[in-house]
Amino acid sequence: MRIKLTIEYDGTEYAGWQIQPNEITVQQVIETAIFKITGEQVTLTASGRTDAGVHAKGQVAHFDTNANISPDRFKNAINSKLPNDIRILKSEEVDGEFSARYSAKKKTYEYRFYIGEKSPLKERYALNAEYLDIKSMKKCAKKIVGEHDFKCFCSSGSSVKTTVRTVYSIKINRDGDFISVFVTGNGFLYNMVRYIAGTLKAVSDKKISLKEVEEMLFSGVRLNAVTPLSAKGLTLKKVEYDKKQIKNDKK
Amino acid sequence: MRIKLTIEYDGTEYAGWQIQPNEITVQQVIETAIFKITGEQVTLTASGRTDAGVHAKGQVAHFDTNANISPDRFKNAINSKLPNDIRILKSEEVDGEFSARYSAKKKTYEYRFYIGEKSPLKERYALNAEYLDIKSMKKCAKKIVGEHDFKCFCSSGSSVKTTVRTVYSIKINRDGDFISVFVTGNGFLYNMVRYIAGTLKAVSDKKISLKEVEEMLFSGVRLNAVTPLSAKGLTLKKVEYDKKQIKNDKK
Numbered sequence: 001m002r003i004k005l006t007i008e009y010d011g012t013e014y015a016g017w018q019i020q021p022n023e024i025t026v027q028q029v030i031e032t033a034i035f036k037i038t039g040e041q042v043t044l045t046a047s048g049r050t051d052a053g054v055h056a057k058g059q060v061a062h063f064d065t066n067a068n069i070s071p072d073r074f075k076n077a078i079n080s081k082l083p084n085d086i087r088i089l090k091s092e093e094v095d096g097e098f099s100a101r102y103s104a105k106k107k108t109y110e111y112r113f114y115i116g117e118k119s120p121l122k123e124r125y126a127l128n129a130e131y132l133d134i135k136s137m138k139k140c141a142k143k144i145v146g147e148h149d150f151k152c153f154c155s156s157g158s159s160v161k162t163t164v165r166t167v168y169s170i171k172i173n174r175d176g177d178f179i180s181v182f183v184t185g186n187g188f189l190y191n192m193v194r195y196i197a198g199t200l201k202a203v204s205d206k207k208i209s210l211k212e213v214e215e216m217l218f219s220g221v222r223l224n225a226v227t228p229l230s231a232k233g234l235t236l237k238k239v240e241y242d243k244k245q246i247k248n249d250k251k
Numbered sequence: 252m253r254i255k256l257t258i259e260y261d262g263t264e265y266a267g268w269q270i271q272p273n274e275i276t277v278q279q280v281i282e283t284a285i286f287k288i289t290g291e292q293v294t295l296t297a298s299g300r301t302d303a304g305v306h307a308k309g310q311v312a313h314f315d316t317n318a319n320i321s322p323d324r325f326k327n328a329i330n331s332k333l334p335n336d337i338r339i340l341k342s343e344e345v346d347g348e349f350s351a352r353y354s355a356k357k358k359t360y361e362y363r364f365y366i367g368e369k370s371p372l373k374e375r376y377a378l379n380a381e382y383l384d385i386k387s388m389k390k391c392a393k394k395i396v397g398e399h400d401f402k403c404f405c406s407s408g409s410s411v412k413t414t415v416r417t418v419y420s421i422k423i424n425r426d427g428d429f430i431s432v433f434v435t436g437n438g439f440l441y442n443m444v445r446y447i448a449g450t451l452k453a454v455s456d457k458k459i460s461l462k463e464v465e466e467m468l469f470s471g472v473r474l475n476a477v478t479p480l481s482a483k484g485l486t487l488k489k490v491e492y493d494k495k496q497i498k499n500d501k502k
Contacts, residue, residue: 010371055372085371120261120336121306121486124375235372 001066002098003074005030005044006090007059012124012232013085016052017059026050026086030061033081037074038067047104047239048188053231055125057110058089060239062100098241106168106240108184111197112233114177122177127233132179133204134172140203141170141181143213144196152222153195163189163220170196182237194228202226252317253349254325256281256295257341258310263375263483264336267303268310277301277337281312284332288325289318298355298490299439304482306376308361309340311490313351349492357419357491359435362448363484365428373428378484383430384455385423391454392421392432394464395447403473404446414440414471421447433488445479453477 007030015023019031027044034042042063050056069077074091082088097103112126122128144167151163167185174180181200183193199216202208207225216222258281266274270282278295285293293314301307320328325342333339348354363377370379395418402414418436425431432451434444450467453459458476467473 008371010374057372079369084369084374087369087371089368117340118330118335118338120259120338121308121376123261123335125372 001071002062002064002094002096003071004060004062004090004092004094004098004100005074005078005088007056007061008087008089009056009059010085010124011050011053011055014052016054017046017048017050026056026059027061029082029086030078030088033078034063034065036081037077038065038069040065040067045100047100047107047236050236051191051231051234054234054236055232056236058238059236060100060104060241062094062098100239103241104187104239105242106184106186106238107188107236108182108238108240109188109193110235110237111181111183111193111229112235113179113181113201115179116177119177123232125232125235126178127230129179129201129204131204132201134174134179136210137181137200137204138172139210140200140213141172143210143217144199145170148217149220150189150192150217151220152216152226153192153199154189155191155195155228160189165189165192167196172200191228193234194231195222195226197229197233198227201229252322253313253315253345253347254322255311255313255341255343255345255349255351256325256329256339258307258312259338259340260307260310261336261375262301262304262306265303267305268297268299268301277307277310278312280333280337281329281339284329285314285316287332288328289316289320291316291318296351298351298358298487301487302442302482302485305485305487306483307487309489310487311351311355311492313345313349351490354492355438355490356493357435357437357489358439358487359433359489359491360439360444361486361488362432362434362444362480363486364430364432364452366430367428374483376483376486377429378481380430380452380455382455383452384457385425385430387461388432388451388455389423390461391451391464392423394461394468395450396421399468400471401440401443401468402471403467403477404443404450405440406442406446406479411440416440416443418447423451442479444485445482446473446477448480448484449478452480 017026019028044061046061071093075088078088113129114122114126147166169184171182202225270279295312297312322344326339329339364380365373365377398417420435422433453476
């Protein structure tokens with residue numbers, strides 16, 4: 001059967017999601033935990049990689065197993081073998097056609113800033129900014145929302161067929177000293193959310209104008225003032241799928 | 252001149268405040284930073300030690316220096332030599348009679364819980380509890396507030412003259428899934444706040460009754476159900492002094 005996992009992790013100590021030699025990754029730690037329970041060497045397929053240091057509140061991954069464990073029991077069984085910074089939030093059976101990667105319809109990321117002086121107790125999940133001009137960030141966000149060729153917001157090294165993506169919404173919320181940017185889209189290029197956050201910040205800092213943001217999206221040429229912001233501020237919040245591919249255990 | 256520092260730190264990676272052999276401590280890291288700036292080997296005196304893993308939002312410490320640096324400039328100078336998890340929030344000149352330790356009048360600690368399922372992104376600064384009965388915790392807090400012999404809330408190994416202390420207030424606030432217990436007193440014994448938090452939790456869990464809390468405070472004999480809770484939930488929030496001992500640079 002195919003099992004879908006919903007996963008939360010603090011990415012600080014990991015070299016990202018995907019397995020790579022000589023590095024500790026989230027995928028590897030969870031696959032090892034599954035091996036300890038089932039004796040099976042499974043391969044987890046995630047909705048997408050997260051980079052070194054990026055966090056997740058709702059990463060999704062699937063794997064196939066012949067183990068005689070009921071789908072919802074995988075959650076506690078795997079958790080019993082995981083460190084405190086990785087946690088399975090949900091385990092459920094899905095159709096064999098379900099793919100955590102290819103069936104994903106929508107993803108939401110949060111990029112978090114905190115304003116004011118640097119604070120050790122705020123540093124772990126947010127990027128410090130002396131000041132943010134939320135009003136101009138919201139104006140910039142409006143330019144980015146929509147279907148665009150986002151090649152200007154993509155780090156080199158990725159090999160995708162097309163760099164056209166649709167950003168459905170960008171919401172900016174303030175909660176005390178924390179300012180969160182929620183970006184929802186049908187998919188994201190390598191480093192795309194960190195570039196979007198960097199663009200909002202560059203506009204807030206008056207390093208680039210709204211006109212220049214439009215031009216970047218049109219020309220695909222990124223201005224030097226736009227850099228991908230630090231991984232620690234980024235959290236994969238949610239991955240959404242069509243409901244019909246998720247089996248109901250209770251039937 | 253004597254300099255008073257107000258300090259924030261994430262205590263996770265440190266073996267507490269106080270210098271000890273073969274361990275990295277907050278005191279040692281700050282003293283090393285001061286040495287890099289002034290060339291002086293100063294000794295920092297803090298309001299009190301914090302244990303391994305305990306955080307601070309407003310720890311206070313003082314040191315004496317002959318360096319030709321204006322008092323408020325120490326802040327940025329020291330910060331330039333500190334790691335991200337320790338930060339000087341304020342530096343100011345104080346009277347030679349001021350002692351961060353002996354002049355302290357009041358201290359406030361926060362003990363933070365989060366309720367619901369375990370969450371990697373909430374684990375760092377709070378202790379997970381499935382459920383907390385805030386109403387009975389508040390009743391328990393009322394029993395603890397006041398002047399008492401708190402020897403039942405003191406780990407062995409401390410050598411204090413008296414175990415009588417005054418707890419001025421215990422406030423319990425809820426913010427979403429987070430429940431914070433703020434304890435203000437004229438001073439605290441070794442592990443005292445972690446025992447107070449443990450007592451509130453034991454009452455919430457119905458492991459001990461309010462009557463038994465009263466009896467513990469009266470007899471000084473701690474019940475086994477009361478344990479000091481994990482360091483990670485504890486933050487030293489504020490240390491208060493008489494204003495008159497703080498010099499005004501601008502005069």
